[in-house]
Amino acid sequence: MKVLRNNLTSLISSFLVLLVCIFFRDTLGLQGVVIVSFISAVFLFAFEALVRRYALEKTVAIMKEHDPALFKETPESIERVEEEIALWSKKQSEFLEEYRSREQFRREYIGNISHELKTPIFSIQGYIHTLLDGAMDDSKVAKKFLKRTAKSVDRMTELVKDLEAISKIESGLYEIQLRPVVLLNLIDDSMDTLESFITKHKAEVEVVWEVNKDVQVVCDSARIEQVLDNLIVNAIKYSPVGSSVLVVIHEKNDSVFIDVRDHGFGIPEGDLARVFERFYRVDKARTRNEGGSGLGLSIVKHIVEAHSEEITVNSKERVGSVFSFSLAKVMR
Numbered sequence: 001m002k003v004l005r006n007n008l009t010s011l012i013s014s015f016l017v018l019l020v021c022i023f024f025r026d027t028l029g030l031q032g033v034v035i036v037s038f039i040s041a042v043f044l045f046a047f048e049a050l051v052r053r054y055a056l057e058k059t060v061a062i063m064k065e066h067d068p069a070l071f072k073e074t075p076e077s078i079e080r081v082e083e084e085i086a087l088w089s090k091k092q093s094e095f096l097e098e099y100r101s102r103e104q105f106r107r108e109y110i111g112n113i114s115h116e117l118k119t120p121i122f123s124i125q126g127y128i129h130t131l132l133d134g135a136m137d138d139s140k141v142a143k144k145f146l147k148r149t150a151k152s153v154d155r156m157t158e159l160v161k162d163l164e165a166i167s168k169i170e171s172g173l174y175e176i177q178l179r180p181v182v183l184l185n186l187i188d189d190s191m192d193t194l195e196s197f198i199t200k201h202k203a204e205v206e207v208v209w210e211v212n213k214d215v216q217v218v219c220d221s222a223r224i225e226q227v228l229d230n231l232i233v234n235a236i237k238y239s240p241v242g243s244s245v246l247v248v249i250h251e252k253n254d255s256v257f258i259d260v261r262d263h264g265f266g267i268p269e270g271d272l273a274r275v276f277e278r279f280y281r282v283d284k285a286r287t288r289n290e291g292g293s294g295l296g297l298s299i300v301k302h303i304v305e306a307h308s309e310e311i312t313v314n315s316k317e318r319v320g321s322v323f324s325f326s327l328a329k330v331m332r
Helices: 003-007 008-023 025-066 077-134 139-170 181-194 194-200 221-237 269-274 284-290 296-306
Strands: 177-180 206-208 215-217 244-252 255-262 310-318 322-331
Touching: 003 194, 139 310, 139 322, 177 221, 181 206, 181 215, 181 221, 181 244, 194 221, 206 255, 215 221, 221 244, 221 255, 221 296, 221 322, 296 310
Parallel strands: 206 244
Antiparallel strands: 177 215, 215 322, 244 255, 255 322, 310 322
């Protein structure tokens, strides 16, 4: 079938020559009809092969101008050329799609950074101009405005630090030093770090151990403490004042799971798939009031994945959320 399709023109032409020869069979004779038909067929097939070869080489030359690496060897047939061009076209489409996606991400990323920096910068600008316009003479007003300015500076510092961290993570420069760690010590360090924050928000954080407290995990203790701190802080921020947060440690197979459970406002189902995206905020107004760079959960996800583990979230509005991540257990 392939041979028939490739030489269809020659076959049709040969058939037409045969018909002409048969029409003049009285002049040519039977032997003449056979000879003329055979010679014509050979010529037509050879001519078509030559034309196809020329077209093949011309096509390859044109395509190599677009992509020198496209044809390492000259294909044997037009069909092979078509296959390679189709494959090349598919790769180009995928490349263009990825390029558009990256360009869209770049625009959104720059836009998000600009938006995040704009708020504290405008606040600082407003407070400083107000002070320069005379408010500095009132010590109480001056102190209040300077405190607000300091808060905006702290927010910008936090954003820059988080941007630096996520840049290092994605470029592979964020060092993860894995070693056996007593999980109890890591969680105690996190509780000590967050003590003043927990007290300020009148919250309660309870640690529930469903495994032996001497359990050890393989991790970078500083990075995982950063993960735990972020999840607990978020749980407190997005819960009513005085709410309780549970940190539940349990195990399954060769992994230890750490769940951070709150009884807060919850996350709408439509936002669950995007909570780990950079700058994505479920409740923008609340997040602005509480501060934060909008990069925390994205950094958390990167750190957990750098440990070859995963983090998940389950949530229901007005019920609460559960963020859970796993760590490899040290087997004894």
